[in-house]
Amino acid sequence: MTSNDEQILKCRDDKEPVCLLKIDEQSGQAYKLADKSQCSWLEHGKAIDTVKLRQRIEPWLTALFQAEHLALLVGSGFSNAIHWMATGKEPPWTNIQCKFTYYQNEIEAEVKRSAYAAGRGKGNVEDQIRVANELLRGLEILKPGDHEVVGLREDLNRFLTDFAESILKGERGLISAESDKLKKSEQAFTYLVSFLMSFASRTGTRDRLHIFTTNYDRFIEAGADVAGLHLLDRFVGSLAPVFRSSRLDLDMHYNPPGIRGEPRYLEGVARFTKLHGSLDWVDIERNIRRIAVPFGAQDIKPYLDALGLSGAKAIQLMIYPNAAKDRETAAYPYVELFRDFAAAVCRPNSTLVTFGYSFGDEHINRVIEDMLTIPSAHLVVISYSDPLGRIMKTYERLGRHAQITLLIGNHFGDLQSLVDNYLPKPAIDRATFRMVELLKARWVTDYNEPAVDSNILHGEGDGKP
Known part of the structure; x- marks a missing residue:
């Protein structure tokens, strides 16, 4: 567990995670080494600022981002960070919580039990959906057509409708947030x-970036549209893919x-997979379709009706775990999505x-653990906090410390701070690389080579001009 003043960093040749404590950001000497930590690049009693931290972290991330295969996994903290930046909320x-007319106590008890067993401390909305789905399936076998079964199904449909509309409300908050001086x-x-x-x-000499997310919102899709980034997923079609x-x-x-010759890869393309489904996926007539719900729409119901197909309800939204009626459809499409991830x-x-x-x-986590059995694979963990200690427990349990980089804390894990200071340059910058090579050729004897960072290597494949 990290406090607000504590940052955890492990990169490059660090053998153990380094704990840094905030001391004084105003003077530029922002962090010092915690008493319990040891490292080779900072002595006890001395301070280090963001500029020096960047010199250590950014070139390392740049080198890792140039791996032959690069994947990005974003969780709920990503959506929280974007929404908080725009709205402050x-x-x-x-x-969101759901109150069930029937079996409320039983559902709550199972949610708490399963969440505790998974190390989450308390249940979340996914636990509520999963438990209600499992109970509904069992009751449909034991008491088909019973009024309690009908009532539970209606409650679950209402809950999923409310949940979908809360996601749309969050999307509206992102695109409509304003302040007195700046449109947030x-x-x-x-x-x-x-x-x-x-x-x-x-x-094009590198494999495509593959973005994975466990979120149901469409913040990534919206950002890709603004950036002109084309996302490739498994959906095919124009009107209802x-x-x-x-x-x-x-x-x-x-x-x-x-x-003449072989065509080249087009830049600005990435693969995209939503591991837990999406707000705009619907299971209808044995197909998974993506419906045209505008970003931040007021209500999802009109777009379910617009399918022109009978029986389309919120309970058929592909929000994991889904509301399918048998094992075959329950495993699809998630089995395909997790196969893509592995x-x-x-x-x-x-x-x-x-x-x-x-x-x-x-x-x-099981897939990540399997990944680290490959010696050349590397895991980079960036998080704003670790309130339940799950990240550090996983780090210790995996045991592959040399293959793991950690950036944890409200400085390293803050989206704005991360983009401003530590992530590689968001461009394929060939001009800077050629400039550095020219300077080295002109001043071979007295030119001090700068630290290798994203201005030099990012996007350059093997590093040759």
């Missing part, structure tokens, strides 16, 4: 775009003018970066 879906939504989108492009700015299992290797290429990260020379993910999903 937590997203409306974080505190513009600032939030600026940092959202910079964050995404710091990862997505890869040349259908989830396809056969479209994983779809990509985008172009033919350079006047050049295939993307469990490869040699791969880097997985997590942001805002608290390591509370064991099905995801």
Whole structure:
């Protein structure tokens, strides 16, 4: 567990996590080494500021981002950070609760038990949906057609409708937030775009960035639209795209003018997977379709009706765990999504970066644990806090300390601070690399080579001009 003044850093040649304590940001000497920590790059009693920390962290992240395979996993902390930056408030879906007409006490008891067993401390909205779904399925077997079963199904449908509308409310907050001097939504989108492009700015010689998220909102999609980043997922179609299992290797290429030969990868393209489903996915007539719900719409019901298909209700929204009626459809499409996750990260020379993910999903943690059995794989954990200690417990349990980088705390894990100070440059910057090479050629004897950072290496493949 980290306090507000405590930052945890482990990168480069650190053998153990380094604990830094905030002392005085006004003077530029921001942090000192905690009494319990030891490291080779900072002595006890001396201070280090953001500039020096950047010199240590940013080149390391830049090198990791140039791995052959790069994946980004964002959790609820990402959406919270974007929404807080725009509105100064937590997203409306974080505190939503459902009151069931039947079996309320039984559902609450199971939610608490399962959440405690998973190390989450208290249940969340996913636990409520999952437990209610499991109970509904059992009652449909024991007492089909009973009024309690009908009532529970109606309560669950109402809960999912309220939950979907709370997500839409959070999206509206992002695009409509304003203050007296600055339109906060513009600032939030600026940092959202910079964050995404710091990862997505890869040349065609590298494998595509693959973005994974456990969130149901569409903040990433909105940021990609603003950034001009094209997201490739498994959906095919224009009006009501259908989830396809056969479209994983779809990509985008172009033919350079006047050049014959193989086409080149188009820049500004990333793969995208929503592991727990999405607000605008609907299970209808044995297909998973993405419906055209505008970002921040007032109500989801008209768009369910607009499908033109009978029986479309909120209970059919693909919000994990889903409300499917049998095991086959319950596993689909999530089995395909998690197969994509395992295939993307469990490869040699791969880097997985997590942001805002608290390591509370064991099905995801198992894949990460398998990934680290590959010696050339690396895990970067960036988080604003670790209130339940799950991140550090997972770090200790995994045991692969040399393959893990940690940036935890309200400085390292703050989205604005992270983008401003530590993430690589959100562009493929060839000009800076050539400038440095030119300066080295002119002043071979007395030129002091600068620290290698994103201005030099980011997006340059093997580092050659």
